[in-house]
Amino acid sequence: MDGILFLIFAVVAVLCGINVVVQTHPISSAISLIGVMGSLAVLYLLLGAEFLAVAQVIVYAGAVMVLFVFVIMLLNAGAEARKGRSFMVQLLGVPLLVALLGLLAYFVQRLFPQTVLVQFGKFTGGGAREVGRALFTTYLLPFEVTSVLILIAILGAIVLARKELE
Amino acid sequence: MEFIVISLIKAAVVLAVLLTTLAYLQWVERKVIAHIQVRPGPYRVGPHGLLQPLADVIKLITKEDLMPPHASKLLFVAAPFISVTTALISISVIPFGPAITVAGHRTWMQLTDLSMGVLFVLAVSSMGVYGIALAGWASNNKYALLGGLRSSAQMISYELPQSLAIASPLLLSNTLSLRELVESQSATGSVLSWNILHGPFPQIFSFVIFLISAFAETNRIPFDLPEAENELVAGFHTEYSSMKFASFFMAEYANMITVSAMAVLLFLGGWVAPWPAAYGSGLVPTLLFAAAGVIALSHGLRPARRRDRYSLPVFGIVFLAIAVLFLLPVVQGWLLPLFWFLAKTGALLFTFIWVRGTLPRFRYDQLMGFAWKFLFPIAVVNLLVTGLLVAWFS
Numbered sequence: 001m002d003g004i005l006f007l008i009f010a011v012v013a014v015l016c017g018i019n020v021v022v023q024t025h026p027i028s029s030a031i032s033l034i035g036v037m038g039s040l041a042v043l044y045l046l047l048g049a050e051f052l053a054v055a056q057v058i059v060y061a062g063a064v065m066v067l068f069v070f071v072i073m074l075l076n077a078g079a080e081a082r083k084g085r086s087f088m089v090q091l092l093g094v095p096l097l098v099a100l101l102g103l104l105a106y107f108v109q110r111l112f113p114q115t116v117l118v119q120f121g122k123f124t125g126g127g128a129r130e131v132g133r134a135l136f137t138t139y140l141l142p143f144e145v146t147s148v149l150i151l152i153a154i155l156g157a158i159v160l161a162r163k164e165l166e
Numbered sequence: 167m168e169f170i171v172i173s174l175i176k177a178a179v180v181l182a183v184l185l186t187t188l189a190y191l192q193w194v195e196r197k198v199i200a201h202i203q204v205r206p207g208p209y210r211v212g213p214h215g216l217l218q219p220l221a222d223v224i225k226l227i228t229k230e231d232l233m234p235p236h237a238s239k240l241l242f243v244a245a246p247f248i249s250v251t252t253a254l255i256s257i258s259v260i261p262f263g264p265a266i267t268v269a270g271h272r273t274w275m276q277l278t279d280l281s282m283g284v285l286f287v288l289a290v291s292s293m294g295v296y297g298i299a300l301a302g303w304a305s306n307n308k309y310a311l312l313g314g315l316r317s318s319a320q321m322i323s324y325e326l327p328q329s330l331a332i333a334s335p336l337l338l339s340n341t342l343s344l345r346e347l348v349e350s351q352s353a354t355g356s357v358l359s360w361n362i363l364h365g366p367f368p369q370i371f372s373f374v375i376f377l378i379s380a381f382a383e384t385n386r387i388p389f390d391l392p393e394a395e396n397e398l399v400a401g402f403h404t405e406y407s408s409m410k411f412a413s414f415f416m417a418e419y420a421n422m423i424t425v426s427a428m429a430v431l432l433f434l435g436g437w438v439a440p441w442p443a444a445y446g447s448g449l450v451p452t453l454l455f456a457a458a459g460v461i462a463l464s465h466g467l468r469p470a471r472r473r474d475r476y477s478l479p480v481f482g483i484v485f486l487a488i489a490v491l492f493l494l495p496v497v498q499g500w501l502l503p504l505f506w507f508l509a510k511t512g513a514l515l516f517t518f519i520w521v522r523g524t525l526p527r528f529r530y531d532q533l534m535g536f537a538w539k540f541l542f543p544i545a546v547v548n549l550l551v552t553g554l555l556v557a558w559f560s
Contacts, residue, residue: 062292
């Protein structure tokens with residue numbers, strides 16, 4: 001059952017991911033991206049990381065992507081025109097893609113040997129309590145530094161917007 | 167096998183009751199608004215307009231379904247589906263009462279209990295924005311687009327104070343499961359252990375913040391800017407007709423029910439009675455329904471309109487029968503918690519309608535300023551104080 005669900009949502013995630021690039025209209029791409037986020041959330045859930053799954057939906061599918069769609073609607077961005085592909089792209093596109101995929105597969109194979117297998121339902125430390133404890137004990141410094149980083153980014157955005165206004 | 171059968175029966179019952187409630191909430195709203203404005207409201211279709219929802223459904227189904235030219239077809243059709251689906255999904259984690267035993271099978275009055283119940287409802291409701299935003303975008307209409315934009319901006323803004331207001335009672339109850347949330351508030355079996363009054367820091371402020379944000383999240387007056395008819399025709403659903411239009415309305419009412427149920431579970435003790443049964447809280451529903459029955463009967467004896475001569479005595483007898491039903495010890499075990507849960511949810515739903523009949527609409531800049539400059543800082547301070555006091559006293 002878990003294996004079947006994994007296959008379904010892995011395929012959906014990959015198809016939606018390809019669709020993000022293939023679609024010409026920004027809103028179709030954004031909706032495909034929501035599909036990717038949603039399938040990833042299901043994959044997290046299958047692996048037992050329930051808090052991560054819900055956080056993925058709330059933060060990425062719910063908040064970040066709503067802002068994407070909002071900005072696309074606000075700018076009223078139209079469909080992009082398809083231009084003719086250059087000679088280099090036509091000639092080298094597919095071979096380079098195959099080479100990249102092969103390289104990635106090779107490194108994944110090397111870094112994660114076959115002895116460590118994923119087992120559905122074995123990981124149980126994905127609840128809110130465990131994640132919260134890990135964030136405030138083991139990973140306290142990275143967690144706080146990340147929040148400061150986000151604060152700096154927000155301040156930067158405000159400064160840039162101010163300059164625009166003046 | 168037994169689990170699947172029980173779950174299917176429960177899902178069928180909940181769905182049937184929810185859809186009927188959705189239809190009749192519309193009737194209740196029209197009646198209450200009408201009485202606030204001193205007019206009778208729907209009165210022609212059935213006794214006291216009770217068959218009006220049925221007539222509305224038939225009207226909406228048989229209406230022509232229009233599709234505007236140059237609209238994005240797929241998204242135009244998908245948007246109402248997204249709205250209504252996300253609105254209906256949340257009910258699957260809402261508990262209506264404690265565990266009950268029916269014909270030897272012990273089961274909870276809830277479709278499913280998630281350890282992440284509260285977050286699940288938040289996640290599903292955050293997906294509901296897409297229905298409205300995409301409807302506005304796909305309609306190929308300026309008014310619809312502006313309505314969709316306003317609504318997504320408003321829902322993103324008010325989600326923040328709402329989430330912060332939800333977080334504070336969670337600190338007191340120390341759980342994310344909606345069922346355990348209610349169990350943590352049933353310590354003394356009275357109003358004093360509800361999160362809204364429970365120490366170390368009563369969550370009255372969070373409750374008010376939650377309720378205000380809930381009005382904005384469900385696009386209700388005074389925050390119904392997305393469909394302000396004097397500026398935007400009908401906002402995001404300008405181009406929608408027939409059942410697609412009805413789906414948006416169903417979604418709005420389903421969201422109202424979910425958000426009221428969430429407020430009851432988070433702050434008002436769920437199905438816990440306001441005072442212990444030892445002091446007679448079990449008699450309240452009987453007395454209420456008996457009083458309603460007696461009033462209906464006495465009005466039926468001196469009818470103001472000719473039709474009331476038959477309808478009011480029937481209502482009176484039905485109410486008296488319900489009053490007697492609450493006295494039977496066989497059903498009391500599950501009927502009383504259900505009564506308290508529905509009574510609290512109903513009271514909040516009435517507040518929604520009451521506010522609609524009372525308050526004017528905000529201006530758009532006021533709406534945004536209120537969320538970011540007033541509600542959000544207060545919610546943050548409230549959460550900090552709650553966290554500090556919980557840490558201090560534990």
